[in-house]
Amino acid sequence: MEDENGVPGPAGRGADPDRPLREPAPIHKPEVDDAAAGLFSRPPGVTGGVDPRRPASPDEPSSPDPSSPDHASGPAHRDESDSALAAAFGPSGDTDGGIERHPSWQDQTEEPPPASPDPWRDPHAPVGFGAPAVQPTEEFGPQDLSGDSVPPPPRLSLSEALFERRLSRQALAGAAAAVAVIALVGGGIGAVVADSARVLTTSTVRIADAPTNVLRPDNPVGEVAQRVQPAVVNIQVSTPSARGEGSGIVIDPQGYIVTNNHVVTMDGAADRANIDVVFPDGTRASAELVGRDPATDLAVLKVDGVQNLTVATLGDSERVEVGEQVVAIGSPLGLARTVTEGIVSATERPIALGESTSDGDVVIDAIQTDAAINPGNSGGPLIDASGAVIGINTSIFTRSGGSIGLGFAIPVNDVRAIATSLMTEGSVRHATIGVNARKADNGNVEGAELVNVREGSPAREAGLREGDVVTMIGERRVRSSDELIVAVRRAGADVDVPVEVIRDGSRIEVTVRPVLA
Known part of the structure; x- marks a missing residue:
């Protein structure tokens, strides 16, 4: 079906031939100036798309239309368009083709990798191991008088050493002693290991009793x-x-x-x-x-x-x-x-x-x-x-x-x-000097202070009086009233005993003769 202008229209089942058709929408074509047409028009000789392998559509003319906007100019204009397209989308001058660099990289240049430091020129270069400066030479061995190397002497076999008397008797004796020592040590180690293994693996339990012939430690x-x-x-x-x-x-x-x-x-x-x-x-x-x-x-x-x-x-x-x-x-x-x-x-x-x-x-x-x-x-x-x-x-x-x-x-x-x-005798009497005392300790003097000296006592006769502080009896130091008693007993009766006292801050010495009481 075609409209009144001869343009094919939609057809289908149930279409009303008397119904008026909708007018087509107007085609809006943007205005293209000469510069844009020169940049984006088809290259010369291309009747389809930009890709020459793409065939032209049936609607496209087989030859360019000089009056169309896509071909607004002649060959000169097409050369100018090709140059513009090549400048815009072609490879740069320093590349042969392929993927181009990003535009933001255009100002960056590739820098060559830094050279390895030269340890002979850089004092701060790291130290490392490298190949030897010279090729290794053969080890020095025995040489003769002319400087030529002498091959090592052949080793002796066991038969030569034992039966052909290539070794001295001392060397043979030393070797035999070394072999004997090694054999003894090896045998001892083997016996210990074997006994230990037997004890660990035996099924018989052995509990040793303490030996009866061993003396016990001293018990003073x-x-x-x-x-x-x-x-x-x-x-x-x-x-x-x-x-x-x-x-x-x-x-x-x-x-x-x-x-x-x-x-x-x-x-x-x-x-x-x-x-x-x-x-x-x-x-x-x-x-x-x-x-x-x-x-x-x-x-x-x-x-x-x-x-x-x-x-x-x-x-x-x-x-x-x-x-x-x-x-x-x-x-x-x-x-x-x-x-x-x-x-x-x-x-x-x-x-x-x-x-x-x-x-x-x-x-x-x-x-x-x-x-x-x-x-x-x-x-x-x-x-x-x-x-x-x-x-x-x-x-x-x-x-x-x-x-x-x-x-x-x-x-x-x-x-x-x-x-x-x-x-x-059934009784005991002890030596005494007839005094009563108490401990004296005022920080400066330590002894037995006399608080009572009985009349007629050995102490009274020796001139001792209340307030005296006894510090020594004979050779024994007196520090308390108890020590005064035992010191007099130790001194004994009917013997003269020197007694040292402190009286009014002065140190004096008297002689006392204890009696039994």
């Missing part, structure tokens, strides 16, 4: 205890209303036993009590009180009818040294034959025991030890490493009621003298 404490324990006894004291116990040691084969006074008097609560002695073998016997000395807290008992008594060996307390090992044996808390061990912590330690008895002031010149001493050890021995008794355990300092390592023993030299006096 045990040896001392075995020798002294038979001489240590347990003492049990009782009254109708109370009971107590302590320890003691046998000092004479006739049955004499030494112990503490506070053990037999139950801390001064009983003058006469029933006393039983239990020996290490379990034998029990009644004991009689031979005598006691409250001033030194010592007492002597005697048992009758007991045979084969073991007597303790008494040592010398003057030879006791600080730091030596000691052993204490006794019945703490009723545990008979208890052994403890320690050292001597101090000697000549004045200790007042007045609060533990009802007999007044009791002062001992004690040996201090850290061996454990507890209630029930009182009266037992303190023994040195040789098994000799060097003291009688008598007191402890404690805040818990048990041992804290501060134990005190009466020196055995004092024990020997007092026990002998009690066994022979």
Whole structure:
């Protein structure tokens, strides 16, 4: 179907031939000036698109129309258009073709890579390993007199070395010794490895017993205890209303036993009590009180009818040294034959025991030890490493009621003298100068200040008076009233003793002659 202008129109089923057709929209063609036409018109000889391989459409004329806008000019104009297109879209002058550089890169030029630094010209060039400066040469070997290399001598075979006597006897002997040593070492290592492997893989369990022929390490404490324990006894004291116990040691084969006074008097609560002695073998016997000395807290008992008594060996307390090992044996808390061990912590330690008895002031010149001493050890021995008794355990300092390592023993030299006096005379007297004193310590002077000097006493006769501070008796330094008492006892009676005192800020010396009281 065609419209009235002869242009084909739409056709389809049901179209109304009497219906008027819509007028076509006007074709709008932009105005093209000569310059644009020269730039974008087809090249000469091209009837279709820009690509010469593209055929021309049927609607396009087979030859260019000089009157059309696409061909507004002649050949000169086409040459100018080709040049413009080549300048706009062709490759640049420094390229042969292909993809062009981005327009923003036109001003950038490629820079050549930097040259490698020359270590001979640049002092800061890095150091590196390179090829050797010269070609390696052959190793130098033996040369003859002319300088030519001499080939190495041929090695000897085993048969040549052993049977053709190419080696000396010394060399052969050394080689044989080396082989023997290597064989022995290798065999030993192999035996150890094989035995270890056999023990690890065997199904038989082997538990070795300790050898019976090896001596045990020395046990000095045990040896001392075995020798002294038979001489240590347990003492049990009782009254109708109370009971107590302590320890003691046998000092004479006739049955004499030494112990503490506070053990037999139950801390001064009983003058006469029933006393039983239990020996290490379990034998029990009644004991009689031979005598006691409250001033030194010592007492002597005697048992009758007991045979084969073991007597303790008494040592010398003057030879006791600080730091030596000691052993204490006794019945703490009723545990008979208890052994403890320690050292001597101090000697000549004045200790007042007045609060533990009802007999007044009791002062001992004690040996201090850290061996454990507890209630029930009182009266037992303190023994040195040789098994000799060097003291009688008598007191402890404690805040818990048990041992804290501060134990005190009466020196055995004092024990020997007092026990002998009690066994022979039944009583003991001690040296005194007839004074009462208290500790003086004002920061400048340390000693015993006299607060009472009795009339007719050795001190009064020597010219001592109240207020004097005693600082020395004989060769012993006095630092307290307790030490004044033990120093006078050590000095003895009926001998002149020099006494140094401080009076009114001056140091003077007098001579005192103690007496027994």
